[in-house]
Amino acid sequence: MNVGLPLFGEAVRAQGAQAVDVDWRIPAGGNPELVAALSRMWGPHAARVNAANDEVVRRLDEGTPMLLRVGTALEEVPGMEDRMILHPGPPLEWQEFCDPLRRSVRATVMAEGWATSPEEAQEFVVNGRVRLEPANHHDASIPMASALGPSAPVLVVGNPQGGNLAYSAINQGPGKTPWFGVEEPEAIERLAFLREAVGPVLREAIEAAGPVDLLSMVAQGLQMGDDAHLRTQATTNLLIRHLLPYLVDADHPARTVVARFLSSNHLFFLNLAMAAAKALTDWAAAVPDSSVVVGMARNGTTFGIRVGGTGERWFVAPAPPVGEALYHAGFGPEDSAPDIGDSAVLELVGLGGVAAAASPSLASFLGGTMADAVAATEAVQRICVGSSGRFRLPFLDLRGSPLGIDVRRVVETGITPAINTGVLHVCDGTGQVGAGVARAPIECFQQGLLALDAALR
């Protein structure tokens, strides 16, 4: 039996004897501070942490977020002000905003009617005439480089078990759009179209349809090849089928053009899944003492997590690149902005990269075969506290998707969650240039572990 470096086992085998290698690594890379924290959290504090984690996982697994209605950000989002724009990821000063997010914010300033050119919009922001705040600080979760202004329509999701609400924007769809970092006139028109047409038609349809159990649809979508992050087509179709009679019956004159938009937007469900995940993680975040990650978001400059037992604190590191990517023709790694968006909240509830084994079409990002996708899910299971009761993976004999990312396990093993995500152009406003997998930076989890250890002592 050889523990650790395979070298020793090989030497034994070279002499004709048998040897079994155990892939053991020094926990936390041998960092004494981290090892000491881990010792306490697996030792004297383990019972407290584990009990808290069980409750966190129960909340993540049992909450049933419902799409309640569509309203405007100003009407619905707590703390929203009439000169405020919400952005993804941890808090950030304007000077540190990445290029795609700057463009998206300027597009939003123009769509709100506060400026008529990117230059004016830039000046408007620099002069502090609009407050920029993280969507996460307003119970909201928005994907990629989305920016949310007060007049924008929002999806209102309620978690009946927790009594809390969560919000997202309406997905902006494909093409030249601000959530991909585009600020051209076409992108600004899209925001107006969402406000004037998509929001009102959906509002009417959902009012008529009644509340929609979002994660029950996602659970079905996972049986149909969705990971509910990079691929939401099956789940989007389930929603379209569900809403069909109400869309057909809508009074709004824009109903046909909105139907065309829905019909060609296979990521429509993404934002609904994110709002549902946000409702769950916010409910779970109220449990003290937990070592489970209850927030994970990126603004294109920093990557941040929140840990159950440390309240609203962010633990941040530089945003990682999006690797293992497939690029649109003519683009490559040198064109790519760092990882961005709040959508990593999906990986916290058993979806996205965590559920890679659900999605044959994602296997192409993960080595090419389903065996690679299955291996990705199995790797994440090692850093998770439990598994989902509702999200079942056909390629793993309907085993539940990994649930509850534990900072202790992440720091100990060095395995960080993989996040399925899009890639934006780094600087020229082209928009999306590919899709791939981002690896969460270990530093966030190390900081989170130390902070939780301090809080527990």
Added chain:
Amino acid sequence: MNVGLPLFGEAVRAQGAQAVDVDWRIPAGGNPELVAALSRMWGPHAARVNAANDEVVRRLDEGTPMLLRVGTALEEVPGMEDRMILHPGPPLEWQEFCDPLRRSVRATVMAEGWATSPEEAQEFVVNGRVRLEPANHHDASIPMASALGPSAPVLVVGNPQGGNLAYSAINQGPGKTPWFGVEEPEAIERLAFLREAVGPVLREAIEAAGPVDLLSMVAQGLQMGDDAHLRTQATTNLLIRHLLPYLVDADHPARTVVARFLSSNHLFFLNLAMAAAKALTDWAAAVPDSSVVVGMARNGTTFGIRVGGTGERWFVAPAPPVGEALYHAGFGPEDSAPDIGDSAVLELVGLGGVAAAASPSLASFLGGTMADAVAATEAVQRICVGSSGRFRLPFLDLRGSPLGIDVRRVVETGITPAINTGVLHVCDGTGQVGAGVARAPIECFQQGLLALDAALR
């Protein structure tokens, strides 16, 4: 090396020696007439048959049937008369019709306005006032106990490569409906609803949408858990998403109630897939000398196949029971009508039971695990000439679905295709009582082989 009975291999192993068993069986059960025919068809006639089979498989694989329009049976279906009803399966005298199909025919007589009660309808038929003909003889394919009257709306599917057309009824949906063998007023109302509302609204929507490439949708559906026979939910949703703008934009006052019907009918695509398969098999049937099955249909009394090289002849045997079934609460095998409907045409083009490995939700009928579903598909591969280029199976590393059932291979191995299908009540007009798998009777294939052998000599 032990060939045949495992007994001998075991005896060798019992004495401590090593033995490998080869699962060899006597071809065609040792029947001398069949063995002689097989010898000729694998011998002197093999080159001719194989070349024909290659062309048949090419046609089954490369035709791209398009949904062109919706019309009425009288307008569209070749040879349809104003006092004619089409039924599934091989030809049959009324006296031999099974109970569910009798009920469906009577319901159709009433829906056409030729009678006002089941008794009157019965008399109408018995007195020969309506001609009963197989849908298959009119380029049409209709599922379960469907009956198609002249005023019923039909789906018109064109195969541009072959220049031929094929037809199906509009799927009648769930509940108390004639295609499940129900003749209650509710069932007759459903036929009127299809004629007055669903047909006209779909006609309008498809006219606006333009031709729909049906099997490209099915190919996507197979990546989303459909087998396109027992389960067509993903493919139905893809169609709904595609038609959404046109349904929303329809002028017809019934568009909302039709939308509700579409939204709650997860088998809506079944009839479209059947018409597409019928277009392919009819095109393939024009190739002479082939030993591939180009027709397979049941009327609830007999099960019949047609073989490429023997023209329009049916080779029939008594309809088998539907085994391996899951029953609705309160029902069991004793309540079950024999296997019925034209939908087995799907198994001829790489769908249904042949594509079991596509569908986790079908695994429950096939032993419970995906390994059972994969084994079912692998068994069918042994009796097939080729595999599908477009229907790919995620659980078999995207290998193509088996294509081109060869009577030579069926007779030689004794393996017959398994058909995924619903189960109807045998006698009381309850409707559907379950779903399961029917095994095609070997006798049909044996007759087909002998007839082809005679034709080739």
